[in-house]
Amino acid sequence: MSFGVSREEIQQPAPLSTGQNGNVVAVLPTMATAHRLRLNPNTEHKPESYEGLQLEFSPLLFSSLERYLPPPLLSLPRDSKLHYMRDIIIRYSPDGERTRVQRHREYRRKIISRYQPLHRELYIMHASNFFAPSFLKAINENKEQSFRSIMAEPIPGVFTFEMFQPRFCQLLLSEVENFEKWVYETKFRIMRPNTMNKFGAVLDDFGLETMLDKLMEDFIRPISKVFYSDVGGSTLDSHHGFVVEYGIDRDIELGFHVDDSEVTLNVCLGKQFSGGDLFFRGVRCDKHVNTETQTDEILDYSHIPGRAVLHRGRHRHGARATTSGQRFNLLLWCRSSVYRELRKYQKDFSSWCGECQREKKEQQRVSIAATKQELLKREGKAATRT
Numbered sequence: 001m002s003f004g005v006s007r008e009e010i011q012q013p014a015p016l017s018t019g020q021n022g023n024v025v026a027v028l029p030t031m032a033t034a035h036r037l038r039l040n041p042n043t044e045h046k047p048e049s050y051e052g053l054q055l056e057f058s059p060l061l062f063s064s065l066e067r068y069l070p071p072p073l074l075s076l077p078r079d080s081k082l083h084y085m086r087d088i089i090i091r092y093s094p095d096g097e098r099t100r101v102q103r104h105r106e107y108r109r110k111i112i113s114r115y116q117p118l119h120r121e122l123y124i125m126h127a128s129n130f131f132a133p134s135f136l137k138a139i140n141e142n143k144e145q146s147f148r149s150i151m152a153e154p155i156p157g158v159f160t161f162e163m164f165q166p167r168f169c170q171l172l173l174s175e176v177e178n179f180e181k182w183v184y185e186t187k188f189r190i191m192r193p194n195t196m197n198k199f200g201a202v203l204d205d206f207g208l209e210t211m212l213d214k215l216m217e218d219f220i221r222p223i224s225k226v227f228y229s230d231v232g233g234s235t236l237d238s239h240h241g242f243v244v245e246y247g248i249d250r251d252i253e254l255g256f257h258v259d260d261s262e263v264t265l266n267v268c269l270g271k272q273f274s275g276g277d278l279f280f281r282g283v284r285c286d287k288h289v290n291t292e293t294q295t296d297e298i299l300d301y302s303h304i305p306g307r308a309v310l311h312r313g314r315h316r317h318g319a320r321a322t323t324s325g326q327r328f329n330l331l332l333w334c335r336s337s338v339y340r341e342l343r344k345y346q347k348d349f350s351s352w353c354g355e356c357q358r359e360k361k362e363q364q365r366v367s368i369a370a371t372k373q374e375l376l377k378r379e380g381k382a383a384t385r386t
């Protein structure tokens, strides 16, 4: 399940980027992600003892639940496992998170019971009707080489490929417009995808959650497992799916930001438009989110209907003004609860953060220079002795 989002604006020192006014980075604060458990317990695993700790639930509950944790979490410190399991228990406890989840469920239930879908065929995954044949073939082959054969990678970590059939794009657009019409006529107060968008609709809220879950699990996760394993690409387990709408009477542009996702799928659905380029400016961890852009991190991409862009959520980006016509894009923010838990303990992000990489290289350069200096000094001393 996913929730409405708010974004937080952060000051950004002037980046080395072309033409964007944005000296602001908008970061989407972390939303509650769906923590997951295994279906069957790992009977080989010997759980820790949680006796003697100040806990609001029985220590035995934690020991029993530990066998259900996803395998990568089992070797974490006891505190971490405790934290993860506590989040799950709280979700099912009387107050707090549970109230929030329940309110959102109630909101969805109301919409789904009142809104009449226009194209029911969209609500169940039908791969051969939805996807371009080249995309389906690559997914079926499920090999890095097959994925690469249909993809362009204009800058490391950003992949673009033909994904949806034109008819699917038209049907989804027409469904979203029908939903918006219903919202207008019934004056139902809906939540927009996030606070930076005044327009657009959360697809999960009006019945498309199951279809989008399938899209993530069967189509995006296999690709992410290959290209984004360093940010939990193989353990994506929840999503936030929505459509954004740009044009003269809609949103115009989208400021510089990072997504609240591990991996983002962004597909242009149409219609006819000019402008609206997506710009990328390097991947950053929390600590480095406001650091300068390097020249080799600059990418400007023009959307093409039916074509997908796949990137890490932490890849800084924004969308320029749509100057005429209307642009609709489908966004699927894919998240991994397991990765988010692990990230709290792992502070080396140099496999994906451009600035962490630069810092690491600089440290290595300094240490090599110091070693060379030391060796030269020793050789110099040895030379004077002989």
Ligand SMILES: O=C(O)CCC(=O)C(=O)O
Pocket: 244, 254, 259, 266, 278, 317, 318, 319, 329, 331
């Ligand atoms: O409009 C676009 O293509 C970008 C949308 C986006 O980045 C977002 O909604 O997070």
Ligand SMILES: [Fe+2]
Pocket: 257, 258, 259, 264, 317
């Ligand atoms: Fe985004």
